[in-house]
Amino acid sequence: MTDASGSKYIKIRRRLRAILSGNVRLFGLSRILLIALTLILLLAYLDVLSQQALWVGIIFFLLAGLSIRLDRQRYLRRLRRLSNARKSLSEQLFRADVQIADFAEIFSGIHNAILLLDENLNILMVSGSARQLFPSALPGIPFANAVRHPIALRVVESAVLDDVTLGDEYRVSTPVERELRIQARPFRTRNKALYVLVSVFDLTETHKLAQFRSDFVANASHELKTPLTALIGCLETLAEVADQSNETQAKFLQMGLEQAQRMQGLVLDLLSLSQVEMQEHRHPETPVNLSDIVGETVASLAKRAEQSQISIEQSLPKQLMVVGDERQLIQVFVNLIENAIKYGREKGHVHISISQEPAPRSGMVGVAVRDDGIGIARMDVPRLTERFYRVSHGKSGTGLGLAIVKHIISRHRGHLTIGSKPDQGSVFTIWLPIDVTTEKVV
Incomplete structure (x- = not known):
């Protein structure tokens, strides 16, 4: 045997050994055919088979070779498809990584403090402003470990549990005192994955400015109140002793007195507004009878309504219990009824009744003050x-x-609702929480 034929024989033997051992993967019936051919050749070598059987084996061998070739082509095509798919997937993953990196960079540059949480309330992304407010807020860290405040945790957990947007304000004292407002909004993507977008707003400067304005208005109004009272007293005295025949003198005295009284009313309103703002965060808890309050207010304004030839009618139940501050509720209905008288038609009507509109939320009752006056343009109502x-x-x-x-x-x-149309009158509705300690509203 020559070297060339010996080398070829070794290659064939290695190939057959690889095929038989399964190192070369074949498809379909090719392996079965090749094994059958090997057995036939062996039997022919041992003179067990006839020449016809040998030809049958050779035909089977040709079929096996053809099958192997076809399988190889299919195998190569499949490899090419897999390679192309892998390349396409790699490119898509790379583009996705780039987009995620870009989005994370953009997210970190957002001016507002925003955190993106997963369904387990772990931080996925955090903006730069949020990092300044919460230095320990890092991707992968649980939200509870980054923002250690019970109100913030309650808002986020309740928003996820109820699947609604919730918000609340709270105060932190370290490292510096801040007034913060947190808002949590859960949402789901197309593949039903749950995420929570948490926004935190620093209201410290806003509250300081509001407090400064309130203090300034209160102090300035208080300082103006005393000299205005003295000025009005002087003008009233001068008006009494002035020469009534001097029309110019009387005219200017009356003008000064009216303007001083107008300024006094403005100062009193500013003081009242400042006092209400200072108490706004302290909710009243005392049950009061709203029917008595309205009745008392109507009685105090009856003379003024008579002067304006306007009749006031009320159709409230004898007992309408709500939770409120009696003095402030009287102030509310004095303002509303005075406006109804002021802007009502001559010989018009003001009607006070239980509102038939649906309440803004359950457990509330509405009292409507309706007039048939000149009305208000739609653009002015808000x-x-x-x-x-x-x-x-x-x-x-x-x-x-x-x-x-x-x-x-x-x-x-x-809640306050306003409805009005020009020349058709206005209706102002006050919605207040019903006193739950009262068994029923009669």
Whole structure:
């Protein structure tokens, strides 16, 4: 045997050994055919088979070779597809990694303090402002370990449990005292994965400015109150002793007295608003009869309504128990009924009744003050409770009455709704929480 034939024989033997040992993966019937061919050749070598059987074995060998070739081509095509898929997947993963890195960089640069949590309330992403507020807030850290405050934890856990957006304010004293507001909004992606977006707002400067403004207004109003009272007293005295025949003198005295009284009303309203703002965070807990309050208010304004030829009607139950501050609720209805008289039509009507509209939330009752006056334009309605905002109807006023009403209702955890159309009158509805200690509202 030559070296070439010996080398070829060794290669064939290695190939057969690899095929038989399973190191070379074949598909379909090719391995079975090859094993059958090997047995046939062995039997022919031992003179057990005839020549016809040998030809049959050779045919089987050809079929096996053809099958192996076809299987190899299919195998190579599958490898190429897998390679292309792997390459495409690698490119997609790379682009996704780049996008995630870019998104994380953008997220960290957001001005507001924002944290993204997974369903286990572990931090996934955190903005730079949030890192400043909570230095231990890092990706992978549980939210409870980064923000150690019971109110913040309660807001996030309740938002996830109830699947609603919740928020609340709380105060931290370390490393510096801050007033913070947290808001948690759970959401689900297309594949139903749950995430929680937590936003934290630093209200420290806002609260300081509000407190500074409130203190300034209160102090300035208090300082103006005494000299204004003295000025009004002097003008009233001068008006009494002045020469009534001098029309110019009487005119200017009356003008000065009216403006001083207007300024006094503004100062008193500012003081009242400042006092309400200082108490706004302390909710009243005393049960009061709203029907008695409205009745007392109507009685105190009866003379003024008679002067304006306006009738006031009320249809409230004898007992309408709510939780509130009696003095402040009287102030609310004085403002609303005075406005109804001021802006009502001559010989018009003011009607006070239980509102039939659906309550903003359960456990509330609404009292509506309705007039048939000149009404309010739609564009002015949202701004009526702003300070010093007045609708140009030619009527005098400080523009603080409804602002005071809004803050009083806010302190009572109530709600104010306003409905009005020009020339069709207005309706102001006060919603207050019902006193749960009362068995029923009669």
